[in-house]
Amino acid sequence: MPKRGGTLKMAVGGGSSTNSFDPTTYDDFVMNDIAFQYANRLTQANAKGVIVPDLAESWEATPDARVWRFRLRKGVNFHNGKPLTAEDAVWSINLHRGKDSKSAAKALLTAVTDVKAEGKDVVVVELDGGNADLPAIMADYHMMILPSDLPADAGVGTGPFVKEMFEPGVRWAATRNPDYWDGDRPYVDAVELSVVNDPTARLAALRSGQAHMINRVDAKTISLLKRDPNVQILRSPAWAHYTLPMHCDKPPFDNHDLRMAMKYAYDREQMLTQILRGYGSLGNDTPIAPTNPYFNAEMPQRTYDPDKAAFHYKKSGHSGPLQVHTSDAAFAGAIDAAVLFKENAAKAGITIDVIRDPADGYWSDVWLKVPACYVFWAGRPTPDMIFSTAYAKGAAWNEAKWDNAKFNELLVKARAELDFDKRKAMYAEMQTLVNTDGGTIVPVFNDWLDAGTKAVKGFEPHPLFDFSGHKAAEKVWLDEG
Incomplete structure (x- = not known):
């Protein structure tokens, strides 16, 4: 059974001093990991790469796949207490569609002609042509759903962790969201993410116990790590x-x-x-x-x-x-x-x-x-x-x-x-x-090559991203005693 408590420490490569909470700017692993910790999307890819519900509990399309309706979960709140509504989803999607948007997700949304709310719980997306992949597009890591009454870079979401501090290119710290909507997760009380772009330094942080998990393990160090009784290789065959x-x-x-x-x-x-x-x-x-x-x-x-x-x-x-x-x-x-x-x-x-x-x-x-x-x-x-x-x-x-x-x-x-x-x-x-x-x-x-101490339990390989599809902090638990 999963064990509760503890602070998960992660040393992560892929960060920069230019990092921002604004989802239109996400371009590397640090902000992707942070984004999945504090926010959610309408849909998500599971451990087999299959698109499944996230904030949208269900969806349906017209026979020509040109009009899609996403029905939101009820009872989901943002970290500031504001209830999630369809208007928030509409606003969040449109962040990437604006004339001046520099978002990489803009190219995925060129066929979208309109995004609107149908009541409080239904988001309607209209396209200029059929697209069977729209639910998969909504799972893209840029498509985080944020509160429409705050700036896009506020760092407030519906995710498993609540922001405590953020220093771009250096450090992120967050605590467990006690009102998280998705079951009993997360299991750890807090997460601390340190930006460590140098692979040798990440390795040292893991082996010294300063970090429970690291990403981007250099394959040439695998044989060395396998000899360390306190380290485990977390390998995910991938499409990366x-x-x-x-x-x-x-x-x-x-x-x-x-x-x-x-x-x-x-x-x-x-x-x-x-x-x-x-x-x-x-x-x-x-x-x-x-x-x-x-x-x-x-x-x-x-x-x-x-x-x-x-x-x-x-x-x-x-x-x-x-x-x-x-x-x-x-x-x-x-x-x-x-x-x-x-x-x-x-x-x-x-x-x-x-x-x-x-x-x-x-x-x-x-x-x-x-x-x-x-x-x-x-x-x-x-x-x-x-x-x-x-x-x-x-x-x-x-x-x-x-x-x-x-x-x-x-x-x-x-x-x-x-x-x-x-x-x-x-x-x-x-x-x-x-x-x-x-x-x-x-x-x-x-392959995705992450590594962790033996205290890390519950790691699930994922074909699309490292750290269990960027959800390791939400899914793993610590057994240090």
């Missing part, structure tokens, strides 16, 4: 993946042959064995994982081929070094991955200059700004969500600045198609377009 996007809208990567040279110069097998130590699976320059039901299994696996890389590089006409940026902030082992790629590319006559950037500010100052850099992506419940977020024309997080007319056309058609086989065929074609024309290298899919 690493990327190396190349900006397609300007030189040098607007050249298709140069992009192909980079793709053939990447040794995916070596990255899987040397960087991930086997804790993952091969990528094929598409964000759809092999275990996803929409995966295109007919597409040939791209392999390391220095000769083909050299052919395309010569054809591109490029000369001189190419810069690739990396940082510990990207993912555990990102610096080693960049150095390994440099060695792989050199065998094809391609010179890579590895630029190591500081962790703080990597996501605000480097990602989306420089022509090529290492990035991690959490999994998404459906292909449409990752394609709309990171590959569609005009998407805020289109990290390769890629624009393919056929892809964009198929994206809209597939979204409205309710027949699985027809939809899968369209997604297969889209994966081929991303693989052959896109500017993003997807070398591997990584």
Whole structure:
């Protein structure tokens, strides 16, 4: 049986001094973890990646999937005592839809024409076309439901923990919400989250007992950790993946042959064995994982081929070094991955200059700004969500600045198609377009590798995010006696 009490201490990588409670700004793990501790969404993905109720107890759609009604749970209050209403949900969803919104979730909501309250308990979402994935969109980590009478960055929600203090990029502390609506959880009395972007420092915090849990464990340290009798590895096979996007809208990567040279110069097998130590699976320059039901299994696996890389590089006409940026902030082992790629590319006559950037500010100052850099992506419940977020024309997080007319056309058609086989065929074609024309290298899919002391009980693996889908603080308990 779960044991109550104690303060769960977490040392987490993926934070910055620019962090904010405003859900339109969430871009890394620290704020995602904090968000799931203090707030909820209408829906959520369970441990199998299936969309299930959260603040919405049920939902239904018209036969053409253009109008959706989400019925809210009754008796749910925000931390300040204000009852949850449909107006709060409408306001929260519209935060991401505004003309000036910079939210990455904006791209997921482009088909939404209206969001309105129907009484106090029903939220109605109207679309310009059918979308079978709308409940999954409402589970996106940006879509937190907040009180409409407070600023978006107030840090007040309906979640399992109530804010005590928050210092961006440094620390978060919260106490158990005694009025939490979801059963008996959470089990711990309080949670303290420290931002520790350096992987070595996180490891030291765990082994010294300063932290009960850490994320982003570097795979090369697993053998060391397994020898520690007080430590457990918390592994989750996942749809998460690493990327190396190349900006397609300007030189040098607007050249298709140069992009192909980079793709053939990447040794995916070596990255899987040397960087991930086997804790993952091969990528094929598409964000759809092999275990996803929409995966295109007919597409040939791209392999390391220095000769083909050299052919395309010569054809591109490029000369001189190419810069690739990396940082510990990207993912555990990102610096080693960049150095390994440099060695792989050199065998094809391609010179890579590895630029190591500081962790703080990597996501605000480097990602989306420089022509090529290492990035991690959490999994998404459906292909449409990752394609709309990171590959569609005009998407805020289109990290390769890629624009393919056929892809964009198929994206809209597939979204409205309710027949699985027809939809899968369209997604297969889209994966081929991303693989052959896109500017993003997807070398591997990584398992989530967290670690905890043996006192941590009740950890549940999750395919989409680390720390039990960002809900570890709510789900685990401590047995320290």
